[in-house]
Amino acid sequence: MPMSLTSIPYLLLVFFAVIVYYLVSQRMQPWVLLAVSLFFYSTFDLRYFIFLGFSILTSYFITIQMQREEKKGKKRLWLIAGLLLNLGLLFFIKQYAACASLFSRAMGKLGIPVQLPLFDMIAPVGISFYTLTVAAYCVDAYHGKITAQRNLAKYALYVSFFPCILQGPILRYAPLEDSLFSEKGKKKFDYTQFTFGLQLMLWGFFKKLVIADRVAYLVNHIFSNYSEYSGFVLLVGAICYSLQIYTDFSGCVDIVRGTAQTLQIELPHNFRQPYFATSIADFWRRWHMTLSSWLRDYVYIPLGGNRKGTWRKYLNIVIVFFISGLWHGAGLNFMFWGLLHGVYQVLGQMLKTPREWIAKRLGMGSNLSVEQYAMRHRCRKAFQMLITFSLVSFAWIFFRMAGLRGGIEYVRNMFPLDNPWIFSDQTLFQLGLNSSDFIALCVFTLVLVAVDILQRKYCIREKIAQMPMIVRWPIYLTGVVVVVVYGIYGQGYVASDFIYGGF
Incomplete structure (x- = not known):
């Protein structure tokens, strides 16, 4: 069964990895992470290893061969081969069926009956992310920014590191080399890094389970029945989807970065209060x-x-x-x-x-x-923030809809904004969320906004760490209670369904 980042088995896997990681020697620490990463990925579909192994092996051998070559022309040929093999595989899996269908229809309209073969392809989870990681590695090796990793196990760990193989962040080799492979000596357990990592994971659970999965009910209801609504209802749907995709994706990345931090591995940031953009x-x-x-x-x-x-x-x-x-x-x-x-x-x-x-x-x-x-x-x-958020939310409508035509119809139905009474006649509470859940969503969204505002000036985790234990621990416990009590679980809930898990 696939292991979700928000599941109990995943938490148990993280704690197991942390315990074993800090007990073994420096030489064995990367091996522990590789074993955990491969086990984590194996919970999805063993066939996915065919594609992951292909990306790892082709890029590994090509970059080594590339750096052996002295002539720039031959190096460039190896680089082109590496990019074509990996990006070509990604294109074939994700784009071939759509392109073949579009080409066949276009030729049919010209009176030329052409039917390109279609294949029943599986789309391995994480391939969009680890392919870009591999491509960046090949290009950086070509330009001499990094030295190709000769240890196949270490390179496999870089590509398949278990927290971020599913949804990123997209990795670069140079900043990760020392911390991922314990190059500067055996890592010893660090209480501060461990607690900081857990705090970041908890914040990610809050975003995902308390906000994203709650607002998803409203978003799914409106977007699935958009032809039945108009005006402000569809506007609310668009705004709520903007909230959902941010809390869903950034929540996932917080869990990923928090997991890595418990192991003293610093992953790159992926979000910085994007809806405050001007x-x-x-x-x-x-x-x-x-x-x-x-x-x-x-x-x-x-x-x-x-x-x-x-x-x-x-x-x-x-x-x-x-x-x-x-x-x-x-x-x-x-x-x-x-x-x-x-x-x-x-x-x-x-x-x-x-x-x-x-x-x-x-x-x-x-x-x-x-x-x-x-x-x-x-x-x-x-004013600039409002305009930017409006433009981004408008674009998200097309991102969310199943097709371009549906997005156009959604926008057409949304204007004019002709039913402002939905904010006073209980209509809002008939769109997938009852009144108590809708109020809870508003309250927790305000908490999110407040934290994002404070985060622009302060490192909140460091501020909390400086507080006395009698203040610090109640904050932690409150966060856990909020996630456990107000997180969305139950019938119809699939914990693994992160939005960006589908890309």
């Missing part, structure tokens, strides 16, 4: 940061980045976001979602000068007192 560009510096940086370093910059003129830069931006959409899925809705964000970015850059002129005309650049300037600056920032 522009779409700022949003992508805060949302799925490891994917954004991967696309920047391995797609945008190789395409020329902003070095080849303004219009080429705009084209590169659109290409990058189109690829981002393809990475998420084969449907036209994902492609449209990616292109929409690309257009957002381009328009944001094109309109930068007019926006600055408007801000100046509104008084942001005139001689104001410190208090007046601060107030106008806060208002301007709040």
Whole structure:
């Protein structure tokens, strides 16, 4: 049975891994992590090891051979081979069926009957994430940024490290090498790191089980029956999906990073209060940061980045976001979602000068007192956040729908916003959540927002750690009680269904 990150078996596996990891020698510590990682992945489907093994072995041998070559041309050929094998496999699994069907339909309309063969392919969990990890490793080895790992077991651990193989974050080899392989000596149990890791896991459980899985009932109800609703109901659905996907995905990453921290392994951040972004560009510096940086370093910059003129830069931006959409899925809705964000970015850059002129005309650049300037600056920032959140939420509609046509119909039904009485006539409590659950959702969302605001200025975990035990432990226990009591479990609940687990 697949082992979910929010399941009791997973917690038991983590505690088992921690105990054994700190008991064995330095040489054995990476082997413990590899064994746990392979066991964890085996709970899904043993056939998935065929694809994981293919990615590990091809990239392992190709990078070693690449660094043996002295001629740059031959090195480049090995790099191309490594990328084609791994990214090609990912494309074939995720995109081939959709492309073959689209091609056959297009040729049929031209009067040319062509039917490309379709294959009943399985899609291994995590392949979208570990393929990008492997691709980054190959490119970095080619450029000499890293030395190819000669120990196959250690390299297999890097690719398959159990907390993040399912949904990331997407890893880079250089920052992880020392901590993942215990290169600087045997790691000894560290109480502070262990408790910090557990706190981060608890916060992830809160986001996922208390907020994301609660609001999912409302989101699923509205999006499954969108043709029956209009106006504000659909607006509420879009806003709630924005909340769901953030708490679901960031909650997963918190659990992953917390797990790694109990083992004194520091994984990269993936979120930084993305809905506080003041522009779409700022949003992508805060949302799925490891994917954004991967696309920047391995797609945008190789395409020329902003070095080849303004219009080429705009084209590169659109290409990058189109690829981002393809990475998420084969449907036209994902492609449209990616292109929409690309257009957002381009328009944001094109309109930068007019926006600055408007801000100046509104008084942001005139001689104001410190208090007046601060107030106008806060208002301007709040307005920018609102606009950015609205644009992102609009795009999420297409991301959530099963197809592009459904997304268009959803938006068409949403306007005009013609039924504001839903906020006073109990309609909100008939959309999948009763009144008590809806109120609980609002309260816990406010807690989330408050923590995100505080997190911008303070490291909350360090602040809590500095508190007396008589204060610190009640905070921990309160968090556990909230997750246990208010977490969504029971009939119809599938703990493994993280949204990004499907990509």
